[in-house]
Amino acid sequence: MNVFTPEWLITFPKIVSFFQSLGISEASTIVITKVSFVMLCLCIITGFYARTASFLLLLLQIALLKGSSFFVYGADFFTSMSLFYLILFPSDKNFSLRNFLFKRKNRNVNPTPTKRLFQIHISMAYFFSGLDKLLGFNWWNGESIWKAVHLPYSNRDLNIDFSWFAEHSYLLVIIGWSTIIIEICYPFFIWHKKTRRTWLMLTISMHLGISVVLNLYYFSAIMIIWNLTNFYFEEQRIRVRKDIAIPLNNGLETA
Template identity: 50%
Template sequence: MLKLLNLKATPRSFNISNFFFGNSVTNHEFLVFFRVTIGFIILGHFLAVLGDFDLLFGMNSLIPADIHSVQMYSKIVFYNEIIDFITLYTKSEGLSVTIFQVTYILLCILIIVGFFSRIAAILLVFLQVSLMKSSFYFCYGADFFTSMSLMYIALFPSDDYFSIRNYFWKIKEKSNLTPFRRLFQIHICIAYFVSGFEKITGYNWRNGESVWKAIHLPGFPNDFHLNFDSLGNYPWIFVLAGWFTILVEMLYPLFINIRRTRMIWLCLTISLHLGIALVLNLYFFSAILITWNIANYYFNDEKKVALA
C-alpha cells in the first residue's frame, strides 16, 4: 500500500511518507516561538483574572462551583477538590489558594524558559482544566484552545531548543520535527474548515446577522468605544463580513498549503483575528489563534513536500 502512495519522484510529486515522517522540517524556530508565546499568553490570561479570582472560582464565586459541576463528568478533579486536598496540610484555605495560584504562575514560567516544559505543561493543563470545568459557564474559546496548546507543548519536544534545560543538559539527538508539525497543521486546517462549514450551513452568517449581533452584545461595550450603529444603514457591510469569515475559514486548508497563496491567506486569517480582538475584546482567544497560525505556516522550510 505504501508503494502505491509513493509517487514517481518528480519536481512536483507528493510523497506522503516523506510529508509526514521525512526530515523536511528542519527549522526549529516554530517550536520555540510556540512554546514561549503560548506560555506568555497563558500567564497573561491568568494574571488578568487574578483580581477577580474569588468571584470566578470556588464555592463563593458568583456562580457556586457545585452549580458549574452539574453538567460535568463526575470523575473530573475540580478546583475545590484540589484546594480541599492542599488544605489538609496547610490548615488554611487562603494559603491553599495562594499555593495554587503561585504554582500556576511558576509552571507558566517553566514553560517559557524551557525548564522541563513538557512536564510543566502536563501539570499546568491539569490545573487549567480543573479551573475551566469549575467555572463552566464562564468558559469560552480561549480556555479550550489553552488546553489544546498545553497538550501540544507536552507532546512536542518543546525544550529541545532555546531552553534552560538544553543549556545545562545538552540534547545531542534532536527529535524529527516533521511529524509534530504535520499533526499540528492538520489540526488547524480541520478546525478552520469545520468552523467555516458550520457557519455556511446556517443563514445567520450568510446574511450578516451574526456579525451584527456580535458587535451589539448587551453589557459588552467595546474597549475602544467604537460605535457601529451608523453601519446599520449599510447592511451589505455585515453580509460581506460574514462571507469573508466563511470563505477565509472554509478555504483555509487549501490556500494555506499552496506556496503562492500561503502568506496571503496567513495575513487574511491574522487580520480576521485582529478584528475579533479589537471589536469583540477577545484578546486572548485571538492571540492564541494568531500564535497557532504563525507557528504552523510562517516558519517555513519544507522541501518538496508542499501540496503545490
C-alpha cells in the first residue's frame, strides 16, 4: 500500500517507523494508539474539550485511513467528515464534563451557519449519489440490488434467502428506482417543511434496510445520525419557536 501513498502524507506505518527510531517498539506504538483513540472518543462523548479532541482524533483517523486505502470504504470518509463538523460545532457548550469541572460562563455561540453548511453538505451527498446511480443502468434493472444482497460479506447475520427475487425481478427494479428517487430528490423535499418528515423517514428506512440486509451497521448509523442531527431537530426547533411566538403575539394583542 505504501506504493500508492505520497511521501509527504503522514500514515500510521510512518508513525510506527518514527517511534521505532526513538527506541519505542511497534507493539507499544499500537497500544498507545488504541488507548489514545478510545480516550479521545470518550472526551468527545463526555464533552471534555470536544473540539480539541475531535481535531486530534481526526488527525489520527486520517493517518490510519490514508495508510490502509485498500481496506477503507464510505463509512471511513463519513467518519472524517463527522469529526470535522465536531470541530466546528460547539458540542461541549452544554451538559459537558468540561463545564462540570471548570465552571465558567459560556459565551452564546450561534451554530446556525455551521448547521446550514452541514445541511447543504448532506443534501449534495445524497443528490450526487442518486445522480451517479441514475447515469448507469445497473440500478434501473435491479442488478445492483441483486448483487448487493448476494455479496459474500452481506446478509450474514439474519441469513435471509433472497433467491425468490429471481422469480420476482420487478421488486429489484422497484427497490433500485426507489433508492434513486429518495437520494436524488433529497435536497428538493427535505428542505420543504411539508415533505421534510416524510423524506426523513424514507431516508432513515433506506439506511435501516442497508444495515439489516448488508450488515453495514456503522455506515447506516452515521447516516441516520446525520439525518436526525440536520433535519429532525430542525423540525423540533421550528415547533418550539412557534410555541414561543403564539403567547407573545397574544400578549401584544391584549396589551
